[in-house]
Amino acid sequence: MTKKVREQFKNQLKAKQLKQTKPREIITDEIMSTKAGDHFTADDLWDRLRKKKKNISKATVYRTLNLLTQEKMIEEHDFGRGQSYYERMVERPHHDHIICVLCGKISEFHNEEIEKIQTNIAKKEKFTVYYHSHKLFGSCSKCSKKGA
Amino acid sequence: MTKKVREQFKNQLKAKQLKQTKPREIITDEIMSTKAGDHFTADDLWDRLRKKKKNISKATVYRTLNLLTQEKMIEEHDFGRGQSYYERMVERPHHDHIICVLCGKISEFHNEEIEKIQTNIAKKEKFTVYYHSHKLFGSCSKCSKKGA
């Protein structure tokens, strides 16, 4: 996969006259090798790279994350924890999130019916949806048991 | 309304052995007098109070907003603008938001069908939903016209 992704990214950069650099390549590779559904912060990523002796400044990590978000290769999520979480979107279908506020566990859901209704709501208002965010916050089954 | 709300708040404080103070009363009154659907930041509120010669420190404004959020008298929203927006929830039914990322206009929607599906999704996972957030980001009809 990585090879294909790298090619894709390279083309996207070229199309916008942006440069393909070592840091960008390293960061992209690292992110694309995360497993599906992995949510990480800028700091997580920076730390992972540091541990692999890839010393890239935090500023560049942030700049590249913003770039990748624009390119829609990753998505930025706010799980209400005061910092952004990112998730690889290449080869991943869109989905929404269920967040346990007790243990932090995140699961996903996707429902065509909801999406359809959503589209109709927007249409009625002549509103063009660029993206949406749908999150359920609460307690997962494990934590509910513990608390009971 | 304000009188009833003040009474309610007073009781909620009493139940938790918290004190009913001047600043809390002033802030609560100010918020409860906002019109339905008004979204304001901590800074907005602080500024409004300052203009009315009610000098309350920003720290207290933040502390009281957190308190009121806990008491479910207001709701905190993240519209992706780097700061929290608050909204009076007393005498307001639950609703979700549509946010124009161009002009900042916020409208509301509520759909029973979506809520029902949501509940079923959570039930299937044995997840207890405390609260949810459902937002559509995009361009409102006015802005879409301008851009076209």
Next chain:
DNA sequence: CTGTCTGCAAATCTTTTGCACCTAC
């Protein structure tokens, strides 16, 4: 009285930015 609040200023924390140097194209 005494446990809470408040105001103030300082601290915190994440993210962004200015700038000098570097490098891809």
Next chain:
DNA sequence: GTAGGTGCAAAAGATTTGCAGACAG
């Protein structure tokens, strides 16, 4: 060669916190 990228350290901006004095119950 030059526009764009990087690293560093500083700045920014929202929110929280420590502490001393004030106050509600």
